[in-house]
Every structure is written in C-alpha cells, then in structure tokens.
C-alpha cells in the first residue's frame with residue numbers, strides 16, 4: 622500500500638490519532654483510501670449530484686477515524702468501546718477538531734444508517750437518535766464504505782456480496798442500498 626492522502630487537513634488528523642506506522646494505521650488508511658477512491662469516482666461520473674468533491678474526499682478519509690477507541694482485536698483496535706460506536710466516537714473527535722460536517726459523515730456511515738427503531742429493537746449502545754445519511758456526501762461515503770471490509774483490504778465486494786452483507790440489517794437496508802446502486806453506479 623502506498624499511503625498518499627491528498628488533503629493536508631485529513632492527513633494531519635490521521636497523523637495525530639494514528640501517529641505510528643502500525644498495522645492499525647495501515648488498515649485505517651488503506652480502507653479509507655479505497656472508500657475515497659470509489660466516492661470520488663461516483664462524484665465524477667455523476668456531476669448532476671453536485672457533490673462537494675474536496676469535502677467528500679476528506680470525509681471519506683476521516684469517516685473511520687474513531688476505530689482506535691474500540692475493542693475489535695481482529696482489526697488491531699485495542700480500545701474499550703463497542704465497535705458499533707466507532708462512528709459516533711469519530712464524530713466526537715472531528716467536532717473537537719472543528720469539523721462538524723465531517724463528523725456527520727462519520728456518525729452516519731454504519732450499515733446504511735442506523736435508525737432510532739433499530740437502536741431500540743436491538744438494544745444498541747448508541748444515543749437514541751437517527752443516524753441515517755442525509756446529504757449527498759453522507760450518502761456517497763456510506764454507499765462506498767459497504768464495498769470495502771477492513772479484514773480483507775485488497776478485496777472489493779461485488780454488488781451481490783454487498784447486498785448479502787446487508788441482509789442481516791433487514792429488508793429496508795437492502796432496499797436503500799439497491800436504490801443507491803441505481804443512483805451511483
């Protein structure tokens with residue numbers, strides 16, 4: 622993997638929270654670069670979406686910045702928080718950095734977005750709020766993220782595999798993704 626983050630803002634935040642050349646940093650940066658590449662590709666092929674490309678790129682690079690605070694040994698995260706909270710933890714950190722717009726992308730990228738109903742029904746350890754992606758950039762990052770796992774960094778899921786991976790979140794999630802696939806592909 623060659624690490625090249627084309628944004629000084631994003632690069633400095635990654636360097637601040639992932640200062641050493643660790644496997645975790647490689648996982649974060651490789652995954653985020655894949656998401657950013659796909660997100661930019663969507664924006665360039667669909668000018669009618671009028672996505673803000675500079676912001677989209679930075680938000681894609683920073684969407685998973687909170688993972689280091691979580692407990693997910695399979696991807697080298699040695700924190701204490703439940704992994705499902707990585708979006709809101711990243712958002713907290715990005716707000717503290719003065720990036721509230723990027724923070725929204727981070728807290729709205731899990732699954733196809735987490736609803737109040739899902740938090741209640743599944744007893745998820747999240748504040749009872751709606752975390753659905755709303756703006757076009759929030760939607761594009763959430764969409765692109767589903768194609769790249771952090772355990773198989775070199776692999777891009779096929780659309781079929783993406784839909785299969787969302788089946789556990791219910792039919793609404795699969796339908797939302799299908800809608801994005803027809804809009805963004």
Ligand SMILES: [Fe+2]
Nearest residue numbers: 656684685766
């Ligand atoms: Fe991600």
